[in-house]
Amino acid sequence: MWTLSRARRSAxxxxxxxxxxxxxxGLLGQVYLIQRVLAARAAAPAEPxxxxxxAAQNPAWLARKLAxxxxxxxxxxxxxxxCAAPCAAYPSRALxxxxxxxxxxxxxxxxTDSAGQxxxxxxxxxxxxxxxxxxxxxxxxxxxxHSGVGAFTDTANHVTTRWNDDHNRSxxxxxxxxxxxxxxxxxxxxDTHDPSAGVxxxxxRDGLNWEASRHxxxxxxxxxxxxxxxNHSSAKDLHRAVADDVAVAGVPVVAEVxxxxxxxxxxxxxxxxxxxxxxxxxxxxxxYYYTDTCxxxxxxxxxxxxxxxxxxxxxxxAAIAAIPVNTSTADGAGDGGYVW
Numbered sequence: 001m002w003t004l005s006r007a008r009r010s011a012x013x014x015x016x017x018x019x020x021x022x023x024x025x026g027l028l029g030q031v032y033l034i035q036r037v038l039a040a041r042a043a044a045p046a047e048p049x050x051x052x053x054x055a056a057q058n059p060a061w062l063a064r065k066l067a068x069x070x071x072x073x074x075x076x077x078x079x080x081x082x083c084a085a086p087c088a089a090y091p092s093r094a095l096x097x098x099x100x101x102x103x104x105x106x107x108x109x110x111x112t113d114s115a116g117q118x119x120x121x122x123x124x125x126x127x128x129x130x131x132x133x134x135x136x137x138x139x140x141x142x143x144x145x146h147s148g149v150g151a152f153t154d155t156a157n158h159v160t161t162r163w164n165d166d167h168n169r170s171x172x173x174x175x176x177x178x179x180x181x182x183x184x185x186x187x188x189x190x191d192t193h194d195p196s197a198g199v200x201x202x203x204x205r206d207g208l209n210w211e212a213s214r215h216x217x218x219x220x221x222x223x224x225x226x227x228x229x230x231n232h233s234s235a236k237d238l239h240r241a242v243a244d245d246v247a248v249a250g251v252p253v254v255a256e257v258x259x260x261x262x263x264x265x266x267x268x269x270x271x272x273x274x275x276x277x278x279x280x281x282x283x284x285x286x287x288y289y290y291t292d293t294c295x296x297x298x299x300x301x302x303x304x305x306x307x308x309x310x311x312x313x314x315x316x317x318a319a320i321a322a323i324p325v326n327t328s329t330a331d332g333a334g335d336g337g338y339v340w
Contacts, residue, residue: 055206055221065226068244078250090243095280098308100145101135101291105167105306108298115162122195123154125300129199130176130189131293132254132275133207139251140212147171156194181210191331200334201227204254229337231325235317241340242278253278255338258322263311264292264304273323288316
C-alpha cells in the first residue's frame with residue numbers, strides 16, 4: 001500500500017462526503033454514507049520524466065477482450081465455462097477456492113525475516129501490488145505456496161531479507177523485485193525509487209500477463225489481462241468483468257482502491273492507494289469478496305490478517321472511483337482502474 005501524500009496525487013484530489021445510494025435488493029438494498037476521495041478532474045497525462053516499458057496490446061485481441069469473447073488459452077476455466085462467448089447471463093453467485101490465497105500476507109517494515117535475521121525496510125509494507133498479483137496468479141498455476149526459501153534484495157535501497165513459503169511470501173517477493181519482463185528497465189513489478197511508489201496499473205497488467213503466460217515471449221503482452229480506467233467504466237461494467245473472470249475464466253480481478261473505503265480499514269486518516277484481489281460475488285447479497293495482503297499484525301494498516309472479506313458492490317466501486325485517474329506512463333503514475 002502507499003499513500004496519497006505524494007504531490008502528483010494530492011494536487012488532484014479533493015475530500016468530499018458523498019451519499020451513495022444503491023438501488024435494488026440484488027445489489028445492495030441499502031443506503032450508506034461513506035467518505036470518498038474523488039478526483040476533482042482526471043489528471044491529465046503528463047510528459048513522463050521516466051517511463052516503464054509499457055507493453056502494447058494487439059488491437060484486434062483487445063477488441064475481442066472488451067467484447068467478452070476471449071477465453072483462457074491454457075485450458076483453465078471457472079464453474080461457468082460452458083457459457084457461450086460472450087456469455088449472455090452469469091450465475092448469481094461465484095466464489096473461487098481461496099484456501100491458499102487467504103494466507104498471503106506482506107511482511108512488516110521491520111522485524112525478523114524467515115532466517116531469524118532482524119531487518120528494517122519501509123518498502124516491505126508497500127507490496128500490496130505484488131501481493132494482489134500473487135493471489136491472482138495462483139489461479140494460473142503459480143507456485144504461490146511452494147516457492148521455497150529465497151533471499152530478496154529491495155532494488156530501491158538494497159536491503160536484503162530472506163523469506164520462505166509462510167504467508168506465501170517467497171513468491172510475493174519474487175514478483176516485487178525479481179520478475180523479469182521483456183523490455184522492462186529493471187526486474188520486478190515495484191519501481192526502484194526509495195521510498196517506493198509501489199506498482200502501477202501498467203505494471204500490474206504486464207506482470208500478470210507475463211507470469212500467467214508462463215513467460216511466453218511471443219504472446220505474453222496480449223495473453224489475458226487488460227486495464228480498464230474507471231472514468232471509462234461503470235459499476236455495471238466492473239460487475240460483468242468480475243462475473244466473466246471469476247465464473248467463466250476461474251480467475252480474479254485486481255482492483256486499485258482507496259483503502260479507507262473498504263470495511264477492513266479504519267475510515268479515518270490519510271487516503272491510501274491500495275490493491276486488492278476480487279475473488280467472487282453474490283448478487284443476492286449485493287456483495288463482492290476480496291483478499292487483502294496488507295496485515296494488521298505487520299503494521300501495514302489493515303484491520304485483518306489475510307482472509308476473505310465481503311464488501312457491498314457499490315462500496316467496492318466507490319473505492320475504485322476514489323482514485324484520481326492518471327493514465328500517464330511516467331514512473332509512479334498509471335492509477336485509477338482495475339485489471340481483468
